Amino acid sequence: MFTLIKEDGQARRGVLKTRHGDIQTPIFMPVGTQATVKGMTPAQIEEVGAQIILGNTYHLNIRPGSDLVHEMGGLHQFMNWKKPILTDSGGFQVFSLSKLRKITEKGIEFRSHLDGRKLFLGPQNCYEIQKNLDTDIAMVLDECPPYPCERDECESAVARTIRWAGEFLEHATRDGFIESGHHVFGIIQGSIYDDLRQHCGQALAEMDFPGYAIGGVSVGEPEEEMIRQVAATAPVMPKGKPRYVMGVGTPPQLLKMVGLGMDMFDCVMPTRLARHASVFTPHGVLNLKNERFKHDPNPIMEADNYTCQNFSRAYLRHLIMAKELLAHTLLSIHNTHFFLDLMAQARAHIEAGDYAAWSAAWIERYNAGNQ
Amino acid sequence: MFTLIKEDGQARRGVLKTRHGDIQTPIFMPVGTQATVKGMTPAQIEEVGAQIILGNTYHLNIRPGSDLVHEMGGLHQFMNWKKPILTDSGGFQVFSLSKLRKITEKGIEFRSHLDGRKLFLGPQNCYEIQKNLDTDIAMVLDECPPYPCERDECESAVARTIRWAGEFLEHATRDGFIESGHHVFGIIQGSIYDDLRQHCGQALAEMDFPGYAIGGVSVGEPEEEMIRQVAATAPVMPKGKPRYVMGVGTPPQLLKMVGLGMDMFDCVMPTRLARHASVFTPHGVLNLKNERFKHDPNPIMEADNYTCQNFSRAYLRHLIMAKELLAHTLLSIHNTHFFLDLMAQARAHIEAGDYAAWSAAWIERYNAGNQ
Numbered sequence: 001m002f003t004l005i006k007e008d009g010q011a012r013r014g015v016l017k018t019r020h021g022d023i024q025t026p027i028f029m030p031v032g033t034q035a036t037v038k039g040m041t042p043a044q045i046e047e048v049g050a051q052i053i054l055g056n057t058y059h060l061n062i063r064p065g066s067d068l069v070h071e072m073g074g075l076h077q078f079m080n081w082k083k084p085i086l087t088d089s090g091g092f093q094v095f096s097l098s099k100l101r102k103i104t105e106k107g108i109e110f111r112s113h114l115d116g117r118k119l120f121l122g123p124q125n126c127y128e129i130q131k132n133l134d135t136d137i138a139m140v141l142d143e144c145p146p147y148p149c150e151r152d153e154c155e156s157a158v159a160r161t162i163r164w165a166g167e168f169l170e171h172a173t174r175d176g177f178i179e180s181g182h183h184v185f186g187i188i189q190g191s192i193y194d195d196l197r198q199h200c201g202q203a204l205a206e207m208d209f210p211g212y213a214i215g216g217v218s219v220g221e222p223e224e225e226m227i228r229q230v231a232a233t234a235p236v237m238p239k240g241k242p243r244y245v246m247g248v249g250t251p252p253q254l255l256k257m258v259g260l261g262m263d264m265f266d267c268v269m270p271t272r273l274a275r276h277a278s279v280f281t282p283h284g285v286l287n288l289k290n291e292r293f294k295h296d297p298n299p300i301m302e303a304d305n306y307t308c309q310n311f312s313r314a315y316l317r318h319l320i321m322a323k324e325l326l327a328h329t330l331l332s333i334h335n336t337h338f339f340l341d342l343m344a345q346a347r348a349h350i351e352a353g354d355y356a357a358w359s360a361a362w363i364e365r366y367n368a369g370n371q
Numbered sequence: 372m373f374t375l376i377k378e379d380g381q382a383r384r385g386v387l388k389t390r391h392g393d394i395q396t397p398i399f400m401p402v403g404t405q406a407t408v409k410g411m412t413p414a415q416i417e418e419v420g421a422q423i424i425l426g427n428t429y430h431l432n433i434r435p436g437s438d439l440v441h442e443m444g445g446l447h448q449f450m451n452w453k454k455p456i457l458t459d460s461g462g463f464q465v466f467s468l469s470k471l472r473k474i475t476e477k478g479i480e481f482r483s484h485l486d487g488r489k490l491f492l493g494p495q496n497c498y499e500i501q502k503n504l505d506t507d508i509a510m511v512l513d514e515c516p517p518y519p520c521e522r523d524e525c526e527s528a529v530a531r532t533i534r535w536a537g538e539f540l541e542h543a544t545r546d547g548f549i550e551s552g553h554h555v556f557g558i559i560q561g562s563i564y565d566d567l568r569q570h571c572g573q574a575l576a577e578m579d580f581p582g583y584a585i586g587g588v589s590v591g592e593p594e595e596e597m598i599r600q601v602a603a604t605a606p607v608m609p610k611g612k613p614r615y616v617m618g619v620g621t622p623p624q625l626l627k628m629v630g631l632g633m634d635m636f637d638c639v640m641p642t643r644l645a646r647h648a649s650v651f652t653p654h655g656v657l658n659l660k661n662e663r664f665k666h667d668p669n670p671i672m673e674a675d676n677y678t679c680q681n682f683s684r685a686y687l688r689h690l691i692m693a694k695e696l697l698a699h700t701l702l703s704i705h706n707t708h709f710f711l712d713l714m715a716q717a718r719a720h721i722e723a724g725d726y727a728a729w730s731a732a733w734i735e736r737y738n739a740g741n742q
Contacts, residue, residue, distance in 0.1 A: 035689065039696045043677065064665075064689040072668060072685055080681040294435075297443060306414065310451040314443055318406065318435040325410040325699055 001183065001210055002242050006351050010234070010261040013350040016211075016242050018052075018084040018136040019181045020076065025242060025263040026346050028254065028339045029054045029086060030270065034063070035079040038271045039328040040336065042080045048305055048337035049344065052084040052136075054266045057129055058093030062112050062119070066132035074134030086137035086266070087130050088246070089187070090121055092144050092215070103143065105160070123167035131177060138177070139213065139246075140168040142187040147220040149191045158196050161189045162203045169207055178210065185211040185244060192225060194232040201236035212237050213244040214262075227256055234261050251280065251342055252366055255359040258346050270339050274331035277320045280338040282362070284369040288331070293317045305337035306330075372554065372581055373613050377722055381605070381632040384721040387582075387613050389423075389455040389507040390552045391447065396613060396634040397717050399625065399710045400425045400457060401641065405434070406450040409642045410699040411707065413451045419676055419708035420715065423455040423507075425637045428500055429464030433483050433490070437503035445505030457508035457637070458501050459617070460558070461492055463515050463586070474514065476531070494538035502548060509548070510584065510617075511539040513558040518591040520562045529567050532560045533574045540578055549581065556582040556615060563596060565603040572607035583608050584615040585633075598627055605632050622651065622713055623737055626730040629717050641710050645702035648691045651709040653733070655740040659702070664688045676708035677701075 006013040014025040030037045030045060033056040037045050045053065055075055060066060072078040075085055091108070094101060098110035098119075107122025126141040141164045143157040165186045171177075172184050186204035190197030197214075204212060214233050217226045230245060237243050244264035245257050254265055270280070277289045281301045286293075288300075296313035303309075307316075307330040319327035349358040377384040385396040401408045401416060404427040408416050416424065426446055431437060443449040446456055462479070465472060469481035469490075478493025494512050501509040512535045514528040536557045542548075543555050557575035561568030568585075575583060585604050588597045601616060608614050615635035616628050625636055641651070648660045652672045657664075659671075667684035674680075678687075678701040690698035720729040 034693045034695055035686070036693075036695050036697045039700075041677070041697065041700065042681070063693055064685075068666065068685065068689075071666060072683060078683070078686050078689075080686075295439065295442060306412070310413070312443060312449070314435075314439065315406070315449050315451075318439075318449075322405045322407075322434055324405055324407050325696060326407045326412065328696055329410075329412065329700065 002240060004240070008350045008353050008355040009259065011258050011346075011350045011355045012261055012263060013347055014242065014263055016263075018183065020082065020084040020136055021051075023051045023084060024347060026258045026343050026350075027051055027264055028343045029264065029266040030336050030339075031056070031266055031268045032079065032081070033059050033268070035060060035069070035075060037332070037336070039274065039332040040271070044306070044329070044333055045081070045336070046083070048333055049340040050083070050336070052086060053081060055085055055087045055133060055135065056090070056093060057087045057126070057133070058090035058097070060087075060133060061090060061129050062114055062117075066129040070132040070134070076134065084136040085133075087133055087135040087139065089126050089139040089141045090129070091126075091142050092247070094121055095144050095146070103160070105163075107141070107164075123164045124171050127168050127171045127175075127177070131175070135182065137183045137185060137211070138172065139185050140165040140187055142189055142215055144216045144219070145189060145191045147191065147216075151193060151196075154189075154191045154193055154196055158189050158200045161187065162200060165204055165209075166207060169209065183210040185209055185213050185242075187213045187215040187246070188233055188237070189216045190229075190233070191216055192221065192229060194229075197229060197233045198236045201233055205236060205238050209241070211242040211244060213246050215246045217245060218248045223253065226253070227260070230257055230262065231260050237261075251339070252363040254339070254342065255346065255363055258350075259356065259359055267339075270335035271332045274335045275328050277327070277331070279331055280335050282365060284366055288313060288317045288320055290317075300334055303334065303337060303341070305334055307334040307337075373611065375611070379721045379724050379726040380630065382629050382717075382721045382726045383632055383634060384718055385613065385634055387634075389554065391453065391455040391507055392422075394422045394455060395718060397629045397714050397721075398422055398635055399714045400635065400637040401707050401710075402427070402637055402639045403450065403452070404639070405430050406440070406446060408703070408707070410645065410703040411642070415677070415700070415704055416452070416707070417454070419704055420711040421454070421707070423457060424452060426456055426458045426504060426506065427461070427464060428458045428497070428504070429461035429468070431458075431504060432461060432500050433485055433488075437500040441503040441505070445503075447505065455507040456504075458504055458506040458510065460497050460510040460512045461500070462497075462513050463618070465492055466515050466517070474531070476534075478512070478535075494535040495542050498539050498542045498546075498548070502546070506553065508554045508556060508582065509543065510556050511536040511558055513560055513586055515587045515590070516560060516562045518562065518587075522564060522567075525560075525562045525564055525567055528562075529560050529571045532558065533571060536575055536580075537578060540580065554581040556580055556584050556613075558584045558586040558617070559604055559608070560587045561600075561604070562587055563592065563600060565600075568600065568604045569607045572604055576607060576609050580612070582613040582615060584617050586617045588616060589619045594624065597624070598631070601628055601631050601633065608632075622710070623734040625710070625713065626717065626734055629721075630727065630730055638710075641706035642703045645706045646699050648698070648702070650702055651706050653736060655737055659684060659688045659691055661688075671705055674705065674708060674712070676705055678705040678708075
């Protein structure tokens with residue numbers, strides 16, 4: 001299901017097969033939390049080059065409910081997205097959004113952040129929800145320790161993460177989910193403790209998952225610490241399986257992690273920053289609210305997307321100042337395209353064998369700002 | 372510039388030539404108040420079949436300013452809309468939105484509803500603003516009396532409307548605006564007083580405008596009164612010129628006015644109702660927030676637009692309940708297409724010579740509701 005086409009240092013160029021088509025890695029996955037990538041139609045998401053999008057199990061299970069999505073033919077049909085979908089386990093959102101959670105060996109009891117309803121998430125129903133969504137890549141239920149986190153607390157979280165991963169995989173295997181072409185990825189936790197991350201990674205590797213993720217990064221730790229954790233975890237991740245870093249990151253972070261051998265990423269940053277008037281360029285982030293763009297007839301940058309091909313910074317700034325919906329859409333199109341195009345460039349440079357030099361120069365230019 | 376192809380009773384099938392292409396009438400014009408039809412990209416507006424859109428002089432002059440739009444190459448280039456644009460005079464908004472207005476013979480002094488800035492709108496700068504926008508069809512400055520309105524107040528408004536129309540036309544003619552292919556439409560006022568409307572219409576007809584509009588309808592009067600005013604005004608509107616009813620209306624109102632020989636219409640209804648979860652169907656308006664659509668796998672209706680071709684009522688309801696931006700876009704696409712398609716059907720039935728029977732049946736079915 002995963003083929004490595006080329007290696008360039010630790011960076012990898014691969015192809016991941018799914019029920020809804022092949023994914024060229026490294027790849028960025030736009031986030032479609034509530035069965036929509038905020039502000040974009042599926043046609044626009046496809047037009048900017050998305051190969052796979054992410055759906056949020058926690059949100060979709062609360063509203064509209066995974067049963068309703070199942071009744072409507074699964075998440076692909078419900079939201080009219082014909083390419084692959086990865087769903088997270090909902091565990092991270094239970095920790096970050098819900099109230100009054102109680103962790104037991106069986107799972108997590110919590111209350112909905114929307115209406116206070118009492119809910120439970122354990123390895124079995126976490127699997128069943130994602131089966132209802134008919135996802136292409138399901139993520140196991142994990143316990144995501146906070147940052148900072150004491151070692152003994154982290155040890156318990158890692159132990160539960162390993163046990164829940166095994167239970168999840170057992171349900172999915174017994175149910176024929178994996179045999180029918182769906183993938184299940186294990187999630188490696190361990191916070192800042194390298195030995196715990198490696199222990200977790202090895203334990204999951206023995207279970208032979210179709211893919212592996214690094215979870216519990218970008219939860220408040222400094223960037224260098226995050227990169228260090230990924231670097232420390234990479235060696236225990238099976239080389240022949242796709243490697244996914246969850247919930248990251250900035251363009252330079254993505255490039256650094258590709259350089260550490262990571263293949264897949266997701267982040268709300270492109271669409272969230274778009275809703276706050278910020279746009280990505282090779283020279284850093286611009287905030288289009290700035291007065292200096294008022295008379296600027298140029299596009300955000302020279303780029304092959306609908307926004308940059310057709311609209312000036314002056315017009316986009318006008319839409320933002322006038323609080324027009326179209327601003328969110330046009331900025332989301334650009335930002336999402338920017339992330340997807342960055343990964344396309346990364347793939348090309350891995351193929352060309354000059355990834356390290358190219359990515360270092362790219363990061364340097366980006367960080368210099370200078371627009 | 373305006374050719375009548377076919378008449379069917381009083382209903383007319385025509386073609387209006389503009390600098391940005393031909394318009395097939397009768398036609399509905401989506402409203403792009405702030406240089407954007409709310410929630411839709413220009414590509415989506417074109418995809419639903421729009422032939423011409425409307426821009427609001429009052430709003431654009433306050434923000435971003437007509438000088439800025441001019442500097443950016445005019446409204447077409449600014450907002451990336453390549454087909455015709457009609458701009459209103461801003462007069463109606465001065466009366467409905469601004470504070471502390473004072474009407475003199477020279478024009479209207481008022482304060483911006485946004486920042487209280489003191490502004491002035493007279494026939495000359497009203498023309499110059501629309502010239503800056505580089506509109507295809509400019510509307511003269513008029514005084515729109517309220518409803519209800521005393522006769523003597525209405526007489527003064529009509530007298531000023533006629534004088535300002537003449538001054539506007541003089542500026543536009545002297546400046547070469549009309550010779551270079553731009554159109555200027557006169558606006559007929561007169562509230563509920565048939566003789567004042569006819570007097571206004573005749574006075575404007577003598578000035579030989581490229582087109583004529585009925586203003587001051589849909590300002591709070593009952594529907595029958597509105598229809599009556601249009602019927603009373605129609606006879607004094609030159610047959611060989613396009614006839615535009617400003618700011619209306621519901622689908623049945625549009626059909627009735629086409630039946631009275633009107634050619635052009637604009638209304639914010641399709642996009643405004645979309646933002647309130649309401650969608651048009653041949654059987655009336657549905658509010659998709661309704662619980663009964665929760666499990667409904669059907670499209671809004673069988674229609675050839677992106678929304679109806681790809682999304683269920685259940686999904687659209689989910690987007691609405693989750694307050695997702697995409698709801699506004701998808702509902703606006705459907706509603707705008709509905710109005711444009713209704714006018715396309717009207718054109719076909721005028722050509723076929725069965726407009727009266729078809730439109731009566733259409734209105735009856737629509738008013739029956741029954742979904």
